[in-house]
Amino acid sequence: MNIVFMTLSAILLNIADSTFYCNTSPDPCSSSTSLFEPFARTRNCPYETKYSPCDRYITPGWYKSDDPILDQCPTLNTCGAIYPVWMNDSLPNIGDLVITKKLCKTGFSDCCSKEYDIQIKNCGSFYVYCIPALDACPERICFGTNGSCEYPVTATPQSDEKQSKEYKQLEAKYIGAISAVIVLVCLLSLVSVSIFYYIMKKRKRECEVKESVHEPCKKHDDNIAGFTTDAPNRNCKNVPDVNFQIIHVSSQ
Known part of the structure; x- marks a missing residue:
């Protein structure tokens, strides 16, 4: 039962090894590139279905950003995504080597429905980030709290076909999670019924x-009350052995 529960839990939580380690030579402070799709990444920017930016299509590597990565839990539909991703930790200090931190995906129920690993280095006036490709769209890493939410003219709107495909993938993912929950509930119900039936x-x-044990004594007591002459039941204790004789008196 524990194995089944752990397996289903792994499916509901989508636990997977999402760690991606970037090369630290040459120094990422001098070899990093500009942030992938830097527009509308601040916390004040809502999700735009027309563009649907997403970090699933990012090429993992070292990136730098003018705004530091967000270290506070954002709400849904911020940072230009439905599911914003933020750093659940503090930024490294100057002089620190490359540090591995935890990213959290904001979900419907809590601020950390999924975790990712990210490498960060403090380069003095800016930070560089080894950003992994995220699991699904629309997920996006947040940088900064307030900024411009405008999309550049070079940004390509998402086609209806691509948006439909992404939503179908997201829908399939949630259907799988709901199915796993139903299976888990059925298994727990079956175990509960089995335990109840056993008890x-x-x-x-x-x-x-x-x-x-008590029925022979009850029958023996009934025999005595009915004035029968059956032999005493030896399985009963403290029951007197009484024989009754019935005398017939004829009238003269």
Whole structure:
């Protein structure tokens, strides 16, 4: 049962090894590139279905950003994504080497429905980030709290076909999670019913044993009350052996 529960939990939580380690030579402070799709990444920017920016299509590597990565939990539909991703930790200090931190995906129920690993280095006036490709769209890493939410004219709107495909993938993912929950509930219900049936069967067996012990005495008592002359039941204790003689008196 524990194995089944752990397996289903792994499916519901989508636990996977999402760690991507970038090369640290040459120094990422001098070899990093500009942030992938830097527009509308601040916390004040809502999700735009027309463009649907997403970090699933990012090429993992070292990136730098003018705004530091967000280290506070954002709400849904911010940072230009439905599911914003933020750093659940503090930024490294100057002089630190490359540090691995935890990213959290904001979900419907909590601020950390999924975790990713990210490498960060403090380069003095800016930070560089080894950003992994995220699992699904529309997920996006947040940088900064307030900024411009305008999309450049070079930004390509998402086609209806591509948006439909992404939503179908997202829908399939949630259907799989819901199905796993249903299976888990059914298994727990089956176990509960089995335990209940076992307890009731055990109690019934105990009652039958008790009745088998007391029933001979009950029958013997009934025999005495009915003035029968049956032999005494040797399985009963403290029951007197009494024989009754019935005398017939004829009237003269």
